[in-house]
Amino acid sequence: METKLKGFTPLERKVAAILNPMAEGYPDTGIKGVVDDLMKGGCISGYVNELIPTASCVRFYKRYQREIDAMLYEYCSDFGEQPAALLTGWDTDDPLARDYQNMNLLAWFAFEEAARRMAVAQDIID
Numbered sequence: 001m002e003t004k005l006k007g008f009t010p011l012e013r014k015v016a017a018i019l020n021p022m023a024e025g026y027p028d029t030g031i032k033g034v035v036d037d038l039m040k041g042g043c044i045s046g047y048v049n050e051l052i053p054t055a056s057c058v059r060f061y062k063r064y065q066r067e068i069d070a071m072l073y074e075y076c077s078d079f080g081e082q083p084a085a086l087l088t089g090w091d092t093d094d095p096l097a098r099d100y101q102n103m104n105l106l107a108w109f110a111f112e113e114a115a116r117r118m119a120v121a122q123d124i125i126d
Contacts (some may be wrong), residue, residue, distance in 0.1 A: 008118065011064040011071075012053035015114040018050055039060045043108035055115050056121070067109040075113065 008016070019034050026033035042070075043051045051057050061068060076082060084090040087109055091101045118124075 005023050007116075009067055010111060011067040011109040012114045012118050014060075014064070015111055016118065018048060019110075019115060032119075035115055035124055038115055039114060043111055048111060049112060051107055054104050058100055058102040060107040060111070064110060069108050071110055071113055072106065075109075 019031065019038070022034045023031045029036070038047055040058055041047050046052050051060060072083060075086065079086060082097075084092050087105045089101065091099060094102050097103050098104055
């Protein structure tokens with residue numbers, strides 16, 4: 001993902017900046033191995049150090065809120081579902097994601113989805 005960042009959004013560039021150094025730990029598979037492991041365990045597993053503390057997730061969400069909200073809207077439209085049906089742990093009492101729990105979930109969702117989209121666009125994964 002590192003070499004072809006032209007045309008990607010600020011969120012996608014941030015995701016790539018976090019994932020690219022992780023590829024050094026995958027001498028055989030590189031970035032494909034990183035993305036595969038991310039898709040298996042997700043951010044909830046603690047795989048992405050930058051998104052472990054809730055405060056970091058909240059900062060990430062707030063920084064990329066417009067992109068994340070648009071991504072969530074598209075995702076919900078594609079599946080015909082509300083966030084509570086798509087994101088495990090969604091607090092239905094906080095539909096606008098004003099509290100930390102939903103901001104945290106949205107940060108993880110956006111990170112994973114951005115990584116997946118970039119990997120598909122670059123033919124790294126199907």
